Amino acid sequence: MAINTNATKLAQLINPEVMGAFVERKLEAEFKFAPLAVVGHSLQGQPGDTLTFPTWAYIGKAEDVAEGEAIPLSKMGQSKTNVKVKKAGKGIELTDEAVLSGLGDAIGEGERQLAESILDKVNYDCFEVLKNNVTLQHSATGVVNADVFADALVKFKEDVHEGQVAFVSPKRYAEIRKDSAWVTVSQGEKFINGQVGEIMGCAIVVSNTVPDNMILIVRAGALGLELKRDTMVESDRDIIHKSTVITIDKHYVAYLKDASKVIKITMAE
Numbered sequence: 001m002a003i004n005t006n007a008t009k010l011a012q013l014i015n016p017e018v019m020g021a022f023v024e025r026k027l028e029a030e031f032k033f034a035p036l037a038v039v040g041h042s043l044q045g046q047p048g049d050t051l052t053f054p055t056w057a058y059i060g061k062a063e064d065v066a067e068g069e070a071i072p073l074s075k076m077g078q079s080k081t082n083v084k085v086k087k088a089g090k091g092i093e094l095t096d097e098a099v100l101s102g103l104g105d106a107i108g109e110g111e112r113q114l115a116e117s118i119l120d121k122v123n124y125d126c127f128e129v130l131k132n133n134v135t136l137q138h139s140a141t142g143v144v145n146a147d148v149f150a151d152a153l154v155k156f157k158e159d160v161h162e163g164q165v166a167f168v169s170p171k172r173y174a175e176i177r178k179d180s181a182w183v184t185v186s187q188g189e190k191f192i193n194g195q196v197g198e199i200m201g202c203a204i205v206v207s208n209t210v211p212d213n214m215i216l217i218v219r220a221g222a223l224g225l226e227l228k229r230d231t232m233v234e235s236d237r238d239i240i241h242k243s244t245v246i247t248i249d250k251h252y253v254a255y256l257k258d259a260s261k262v263i264k265i266t267m268a269e
Contacts, residue, residue, distance in 0.1 A: 016234050137155075144215065156260075222261035
C-alpha cells in the first residue's frame, strides 16, 4: 500500500532550522543582561577558539596638590586577557508515541525547554563573570535600603548619575521595596527586561542567581558576549527505539569588558 503523500511525518513536525530560529529570538528577547552587554560576532567564521581583549587598570584617586606644585601623573596600565570560547549544550529525546499520540504539544514544549536551557546558561555565565572579576566593591550590614545604594554608588566617583541596574536576590528585594525611596515602575517605564522598580537611580532586577549576601550594580558596557556561532539545533533518528533525539548547542564567551562599570556590594549578616 502506498504511503499517503498528505500524511504528517516526523520530519515535518521536527524542524531544527525553525527551532534554531525560535531559540535565537528568545535569546534576544529574554537575555537578562541586554542592554548591559556588548554582543560581538568577530569570532564567527574566524579560526581559533580564544579571544584576546585589552583591560585597563584604574589610575587611582586624585591627590592633594599644593599651590605651585606639579600635578602627579599616573601611567594608564593596559593588560591583555585571554578568554576561551566554550560550548554549552543540551538534548532531549522524544518517542514517536509522545509526538503523535501524547497529550499536549511535546515538540513545542521541547523547543521551549531547550531555548530556556541555553538562555539560563548564558545568563549564569554572565553572572559568574561579574561576581568573580569585580574590582569596585562595597560592604554593608543590616537590611538593604537606599543608604546602602547611595554609599555604594560613590565608587563610580563623580559619574554617579549614569543609569545602572542592580541585580538582587528575592530576599533583598523584599527589604528594598519597604524603603521609602522605593519606586515601582510600570510596563512602559522599564529600563531593562525584568525590572521591578527603582531606588537611588538603580533599576532593580530580581534573580535567584544572586546570593542573599551580594548585590551587583552594573552599567552598560560592563560585559562582553562574543558569539562564535549562532545557536544550532540538530535532530537524529533512533530507528531501533523509534524516537527522535534533538540537541542544541551554542559556542560563545562571556567576559568582563569594563571593570569600572560594575560594583559588588557584600552584605554582612
